[in-house]
Amino acid sequence: MTSREDEALARAAVTALTDQLALTSKPGLPDRSHPTHHTLRWSAKSLTPGLAAMAAAARRTGEPTPGLRAELGAIGRCTEHSVTLAGGGHRGALWTLGLLVAAAAINPTEPTATAKRIAAFPDKGAPRRPSRGSSVSAKYGAAGARGEARAGFPHVRRALDALTAGTPMPQSRLNALLTIMSTLQDTELLYTAGPSGLRHVQAGAREVLEAGGTESAAGAKALTALTTDLHTRGWTPRGSAGLLAGALFLEELSP
Template sequence: MNARLTVVSNVPVADRPPAQSFQERVAAWAERSLILEIETWPKPGLVSHVDAGSHTDMDADTFKRSALALRPYFAALVDAGMHNASMTTLRKIGLRAEHAMLSATGGVNTHRGAIFGVGLLCAAAGLREAGLVYADEALGTVVKRRWGREILAGPRLPDSHGEMAGARYGAGGARQEAAQGFPSVYEVGLPALHDAQHIAPGEHEAARVQACFSLIAAVEDTNLLHRGGAEGLRFAQQAARDFLDRGGVGDPAWQVRAERIHRAFVGRRLSPGGAADLLAMSVFAMELERRPSHHSTAEMA
């Protein structure tokens, strides 16, 4: 029996792990995008691998447990997209993902926004892989065209911080962002990641810091509105703009300045959670948009 085994690169076929499906490859990258968001520092007020920022109920390990628990649900969302599922079906998967997150974190909401945002991009990747939209169509555009109306018409969570802040201050929040095709990802996050490659070549963490500050400066983050009101949002956006105006990560002293801003956010208990979700989505989209669908996550990492 062994004599008839086909051998490629000196590794018997029987000993090699099975090839990952498209759903599994995309889900693996979705999980990795959440981990890369956590492995970014300094991010003003946010949890990272260095500290817990403005939070007392979560740390990097909490987020990593959550990201691992969400991976199968991201795969399910890709598969749902491949079958042209309705927003109702995607919501059901998202709710199961949220229960898994809360179980993994002991009841702490680490990734509700990412389940929604990254999850929709996963579904869009599935729709595109199935040939149901143009092969070169941006994932955000796919979300807007296929599910935009359903997103706006769907049930609301009146007790969520985003919904409460949006109702009080008139901010659009994650729902509006998704229905419009994630303009903050495609017009702010992705360009910042690309530009940072020229400002600080090879410095991947620095590129993510640049994107994070760019998103804080541009987005009406309902998490900031919830924690600090309109004044807190203005402070956060101005601090981020000042950082960028002074060269961002292109300034030799960028880490010192970014950490100083981080400490100022912590002192005010500000946490731009919306920007963190958009950063993870930007990292996710950067890989899925620039590579053919048949590439593995090992090639994308």
């Protein structure tokens, strides 16, 4: 049974995800003007029961354990099925938010460090067939979603620093996204664009930040060019979007 605290964590996580979806304009990613926006928002809300169950499992267990990792994996797979029925999407965000919600239920003052401890255990119930992300990670030596979690979500922490740097919204959120994009080995980009395409996107994100960020005239111009470029190429930094949702969730938890 979930508590009010568990349900509040789940709602905060879903709000972070819907805020990420609404952010405009994200290079290569759908925003509120995209035809799929309403479907993505609807399916994001279907994460709520699963995230609340993850928080409840973590609160009941009280510490990172192999058993908790297995339970979170089982809940996550059931939640993926619910999301598919609701319209799909959000697999990467579910991984990030699920671990962070569980970690926050155990230790709200050090969620990324606690998530790292949870992710260190293998999910013994996971399907043996490799996912596209794990296959791409193995092919190119990228950390991937699992590596990011096992490292304590470094890109989420860097994005959180950008969110709290004093820049007004929405520029702070766009800068946070670009901070992630500038260094993340995004497996979605590696799959669709290869290593050279990934480096191209990383360089474009750095160009915006080095021009003064999205709040500067030069940075805004560079962002527009990057957005047009990714739209033309059909490249989507989906992994960065899920990590931004994680950073927005942690920002909401911050006192």
